[in-house]
Amino acid sequence: GAGVSQSPSNKVTEKGKDVELRCDPISGHTALYWYRQSLGQGLEFLIYFQGNSAPDKSGLPSDRFSAERTGGSVSTLTIQRTQQEDSAVYLCASSSGQGASEQFFGPGTRLTVL
Amino acid sequence: AQSVTQPDIHITVSEGASLELRCNYSYGATPYLFWYVQSPGQGLQLLLKYFSGDTLVQGIKGFEAEFKRSQSSFNLRKPSVHWSDAAEYFCAVGAGNSGGYQKVTFGTGTKLQVIP
Numbered sequence: 001g002a003g004v005s006q007s008p009s010n011k012v013t014e015k016g017k018d019v020e021l022r023c024d025p026i027s028g029h030t031a032l033y034w035y036r037q038s039l040g041q042g043l044e045f046l047i048y049f050q051g052n053s054a055p056d057k058s059g060l061p062s063d064r065f066s067a068e069r070t071g072g073s074v075s076t077l078t079i080q081r082t083q084q085e086d087s088a089v090y091l092c093a094s095s096s097g098q099g100a101s102e103q104f105f106g107p108g109t110r111l112t113v114l
Numbered sequence: 115a116q117s118v119t120q121p122d123i124h125i126t127v128s129e130g131a132s133l134e135l136r137c138n139y140s141y142g143a144t145p146y147l148f149w150y151v152q153s154p155g156q157g158l159q160l161l162l163k164y165f166s167g168d169t170l171v172q173g174i175k176g177f178e179a180e181f182k183r184s185q186s187s188f189n190l191r192k193p194s195v196h197w198s199d200a201a202e203y204f205c206a207v208g209a210g211n212s213g214g215y216q217k218v219t220f221g222t223g224t225k226l227q228v229i230p
Contacts, residue, residue: 004157031216033218035220041222042120042204042220042221042222042223043158043204043206043220045217045218045219045220048217056217091157091158093158095216101216102148102160102163103160103218104160105150105157105158105159106157107156107157108157
């Protein structure tokens, strides 16, 4: 595709519900990243994929958060039993994975937990 | 582990004035350094990056940044700011490994306001 896409663009959910956020990276990009951006905060690293494997999950804030990537392409970030503190913009980025390559960011999913 | 500090949360400049946004990093080896811009309602866009070589890096939209190892800094500059530069700017440091993985740590951002 032309760029990284994310869906939905906005998600409002009730506390305790599960949500799934989707990321479609740039075609051919092997590396995929998830970040969280809270109001007034920088970007918080969540997880990194190289192909379908996640060698770095160190940023996932709790076991309620999980992510998978299939076919070396689409990735889904799942948040179970959402809490109000999960409200944030979730950003996905992809890169060619070659050396220190540029990350291309999607527009993000704004999650609001009521 | 690497870290990034952007000491200025908010900066206001007049249109046409020069701009310098500060960024200090902490990393044991030569870092990969980036500046990204996030305009309201838009995703992050890379302005410029430093990997090696010339310490003065030119980017898009007339921006430049200078890597100063002795000061652990990578400040972003523009000689004349335009109203369209109003946005949030993020400095980032990347630590690569032989496998090509690059963990990028972002600063908390500097919000730029441009007044006429």
